[in-house]
């Protein structure tokens with residue numbers, strides 16, 4: 053296997069439908085209008101030397117290496133900046149051009165350290181390649197004059213080095229940061245000979261606005277910007293295309309390897325979700341796979357107070373199976389259950405739910421999507437007929453208006469955020485609905501037209517007020533609604549939203565947002581052209597999460613914004629495979645493909661394939677499992693890749709539930725917080741160590757490919773298979789592709805999916821079946837999946853979680869770019885350089901009222917519990933609102949959150965907790981107790 057070489061066409065593809073025919077080096081070529089000569093030449097195999105051009109960036113024309121001759125035209129224009137015209141006759145290789153190019157290269161090389169043999173980029177350097185391409189043999193100018201050869205290196209970033217002595221000032225890095233990433237962190241400082249790349253006004257990358265996305269490193273044609281790992285261990289030898297295991301954007305990467313060592317992850321240009329871009333997590337934060345705290349041997353213990361004892365895989369599996377059998381014999385079939393992971397592959401998730409339904413013989417299976425996007429499933433299924441987003445990510449390029457609600461894409465979905473920002477810089481309008489001033493509201497070259505900074509917990513009131521304006525001001529797309537939607541439901545809904553009680557003026561007291569601003573935003577959404585809604589957990593994690601999703605769907609249907617590129621309703625999924633986990637039947641009431649367990653026909657299909665009788669009653673959800681455990685009826689839980697003690701609400705209740713069980717099995721990479729209560733620990737494998745698929749937020753199924761052997765010995769699917777076999781329900785798969793074949797046989801929306809098809813197409817968006825063999829980028833084009841779109845009345849019901857004299861502030865939570873969820877992976881990488889601890893954002897007024905200064909320890913208390921963290925004073929949050937992240941276990945932000953939840957799905961109300969903040973003295977008693985308990989739970993006895 054060798055490195056995958058991606059063709060660089062030099063300039064971006066033209067989207068024009070008109071075409072132009074010209075002649076290049078005697079060959080006729082037809083290309084889209086607007087194509088550069090350089091790209092047209094490359095398409096017929098003619099490589100024109102270049103340095104400042106690369107096809108991920110707009111042409112710049114600074115290096116003058118790509119000169120060509122054009123018949124009938126004087127001079128030698130740059131082929132990267134010159135568009136083709138009909139009938140043009142171009143010569144790319146002449147003696148005159150060769151002389152000019154050699155001259156240019158001589159100038160570059162005269163100010164370049166000639167240390168190729170010891171340079172980290174040796175063999176992967178465009179400057180070296182170009183010297184060869186132009187036939188450079190010597191440099192007439194010598195290296196005696198002024199030069200930059202002694203310029204200092206900037207090693208402040210843990211992942212890459214900036215070696216200014218090697219910079220050719222081609223600006224590719226500056227342009228990558230602007231055009232691809234949209235951060236504008238870099239600039240060319242100085243003039244003429246003194247010009248140098250600078251990270252803004254800061255002397256170092258770490259001190260600058262840089263978010264470490266790696267785009268500049270990727271774009272740099274020399275060794276100036278180089279990954280630290282490449283400097284440390286050398287150039288990679290082979291690459292394998294795989295998918296990032298962090299967020300729901302689903303970026304495709306080339307994992308570049310040296311033997312079994314991962315050297316770097318390089319974003320793959322053909323990845324349809326990321327189009328060659330990346331963020332700091334997928335690009336750099338994969339070191340956790342080799343972290344010393346990773347557990348590599350199975351472990352068991354009789355009691356959670358005992359130290360762990362390492363055992364063989366056979367012993368661990370046999371022990372687990374016998375414990376589950378014992379519990380079921382003693383307490384009944386329903387006393388055990390399983391939790392699937394949104395971090396694992398589709399195939400692994402499918403196997404866990406199959407194990408629960410077929411081997412345990414009940415439907416007690418749930419997934420962490422319960423605590424994030426279960427309302428999306430419910431809301432979109434009810435209104436449109438499918439539990440998923442409607443578009444592909446490319447669609448944003450066609451949007452005229454973008455409405456972002458309860459999502460913070462630049463931190464949580466950074467690569468998609470960069471694509472969105474590109475569209476916004478090109479002129480799309482922006483509405484942000486969020487209690488906090490997220491970066492998108494105002495960042496480099498972007499300013500939201502409207503920021504509706506509503507009070508946490510008032511989403512439904514806000515959306516109904518927007519709908520009120522659309523209906524009462526005659527902005528409904530009546531033809532669309534008449535043709536596509538259930539008219540009775542629409543009429544009832546229109547009558548409901550038109551009531552005075554739902555007007556922006558009436559709702560102003562509830563949401564805190566001026567009515568005039570709401571009216572303007574509604575008009576913009578309804579009349580601004582193709583309008584798309586993107587939303588996140590700020591929508592779903594509420595007591596009215598499902599209602600909010602349906603209110604969003606109502607708005608989109610009323611304005612005809614469903615069923616074509618540029619529009620749609622798009623949940624930004626948190627975890628890499630949360631869509632897949634839901635698709636695969638992880639919920640207690642649904643088989644794969646969202647078919648209810650009470651549906652006899654669907655059940656029959658699985659019964660005959662699996663040779664068992666399935667329970668027709670839905671099983672227990674996670675919170676119900678914990679309640680049942682506290683009540684003494686639920687005793688055994690198999691948890692794959694999930695840390696419910698840290699990620700689920702009301703930590704104390706979760707601890708009580710887990711503590712009441714007799715066999716808790718945790719399958720994970722590290723001894724996570726939940727493992728404090730575990731009796732069996734089964735070491736999991738990383739995404740680098742197994743084959744499978746993930747499904748991203750746009751329903752895109754992508755391959756995960758094994759690049760190294762599992763350090764723990766088994767891939768996660770093999771562990772579930774072994775457990776099932778030990779329980780007496782045989783599973784005989786030899787490769788995950790066989791599991792996918794079974795999924796395809798049993799799941800209509802996956803009917804056309806196979807590893808062969810994924811390999812051939814790169815990826816595919818479900819539904820993929822006979823009607824759509826290459827998948828479905830945009831859904832509901834001619835009709836809704838459920839037939840007619842269904843409007844739902846969305847009455848605003850205030851949450852029971854109310855502020856009062858004891859708890860006068862509202863806490864809302866979110867993520868930060870460098871950390872990921874409970875931080876199990878990212879905290880074990882250099883990413884902690886950016887976010888060492890969770891902090892509490894508090895408005896200056898609220899801080900002053902409490903005598904709190906920036907950096908002070910504060911106690912954050914709710915009726916559920918309290919925790920201590922440091923205060924950060926900022927006006928990003930409104931008065932009365934405080935905000936924190938939940939990436940660090942010692943903060944345990946979920947000690948504070950309550951167990952109120954969405955009425956339809958039990959999704960916890962993380963985004964609204966009434967709290968008080970007071971000056972504190974650092975971590976409290978329980979945090980110390982907890983740290984001690986956690987430490988004790990990590991004791992491991994030496995293997996026998």
Ligand code: SF4
Nearest residue numbers: 229262263265266268
């Ligand atoms: S790493 Fe990304 S954000 Fe940082 S300077 Fe490079 S392109 Fe800009």
Ligand code: SF4
Nearest residue numbers: 219220222223225272
């Ligand atoms: S750092 Fe690299 S990409 Fe940036 S100007 Fe220098 S050589 Fe070009």
Ligand code: SF4
Nearest residue numbers: 296298299303331334
């Ligand atoms: S945006 Fe998400 S999928 Fe892409 S590299 Fe970052 S974490 Fe990975």
Ligand code: FES
Nearest residue numbers: 113115116118132
């Ligand atoms: S590649 Fe065209 S001017 Fe540099």
